[in-house]
Amino acid sequence: MSEQYLIESFERYFNEEMLPEEKAYFEKMRNENPELDQMTVEHKVFMDKLAEYADRRNLKDNLQSTHKSLLIKGAIAENEHNLSKGKIVQLWHRYKKTMGIAACIAGLTTFIISGSMQVIAPANRSEIQQLSRDVEQLKKTQDIQYSKIKEVTKMPEGAVVKSGGSAFLIDGKGYLVTNAHVLKGSSAIVANSDGQEFKTIIAYVDHAKDLAVLKITDADFKPVRRLPYDLKSGKVDIGAEVFTLGYPRNDITYNKGYLSALSGFDGDTSTVQISLLANPGNSGGPLFNKYGDIVGILSTRETNAQGVTFAIKSNEIFQMLKNWRDTDTSAISNVSVSEKGNLKGVNREDQIKRLEDYVYIVKAYN
């Protein structure tokens, strides 16, 4: 009996997978052969230790991700301001009900006011512009590259492209994050920087946050073991250098800028303002810090000013993933995070070479 065959037998024996006769034979052998008996026991010890290890590993990972998500939620803190949190939490529990009622009233009032404002005030939303490429824009590029696209595209015949944008992998298994507004049609295909196209399904959409998750379903897609970037949850400081990769054209395009304000359009706290030239098609693209870690996702720009662009904070991405997990068991359980500072100290050209493989162009169609 080869050792491998032995191990296989042990496993089947302990997992109760043996047929009755086989089991009886195995037990007889054990009985007559002290050496085999000892090996069986030893293997059992090993398998128990491995199971114990698996249990603890899973729990440890679970604890780490709980810690991280509670930090983001603000339920626990790691800075001095919130040291007296214990007290505040107690007070909060005591007055939760009262505050709930107050919040309801406040919410209702806001609702009525903003409702009436919308009726009275002229729509000023044209001041900002979503950075997805609309049909005209795309048509132009399509006309030029028509023959090329037609040859390779995986879009169903007769499909009309409704909008396009960028997306990036957040999980090596083929999950991409993009803006909800990029996905105007009913389906979408994505292509990597080499132009290879993949079919996707829309896995999750959060219109309020303007975020969505696409899952590549194409058999051609090779899962990635490890992404070269981390999704950073912490705050980014004003003046921090940032850059983006995206698809305002059919080729991947690099732009750089800096964080210019900690809130977005009209003081929106879920976004930040960056001084960076972005064009339609950049929507859904990752916003990297100088080390190549993701700190946000590009979404809109101000129409009246050049270079005023807004990015959704990465915390919102974490929140969305959490909401998704809470409602759907098929959701990805952990954002696969690479080792810290993977691209630290690497010059920009090389960073881009490493990163461009993970940024995709999205073409939504009907």
Next chain:
Amino acid sequence: MNPDKKEHILLQGLANNDSKAIEIIYENNFSTIQALILNNNGSYDDARDVFQEAIMILYEKSKSESFELSSQIKTFLYAVCKKIWLKKLQARGKHATYLDPSLIENTVIQESDLDTARQLDVDFNIMEAALEKIGEPCKSLLKAYYIRKKGMGEIAEMFGYTNPDNAKNQKYKCLMRLKKLFFAQYNKMNEDE
């Protein structure tokens, strides 16, 4: 729901590695422990480590059927954290003079609970070191099968094996190597004692 019942459900959730239960236990207790550690010469990292260590101990207890928590989860965790932290401080050679007197007060936790936890930690580290040593793709393959409980078909696809049988073959080879590495270290540790 009466408080005892709630605590019971939380413990059961913990025993099953249920994320929701873990989050509730974490959220309800972490800040208190953090304050305890920070006020007694500890850092944020210390607080996280000590707290998570205490949860591991609670986890082991919650898994054994005979276990009945005689005190509330909160009291238990607080007592365990106190004990762990005091030991860590002593190991670091810090003077107890700056410490909050309540830290030194006797706790209801038995020394044997901490000893079991320490033994489990030792075994855990031996297994972890062995897994690190076998290299890729063995490490990822075994982790996918034994820790993330993926099926052989899925694993074959993930790693690019042409069929599940080949993946299974590879798994046994890896397991054999892991077993050898594990026992080399494990037996050495147990002989020393």
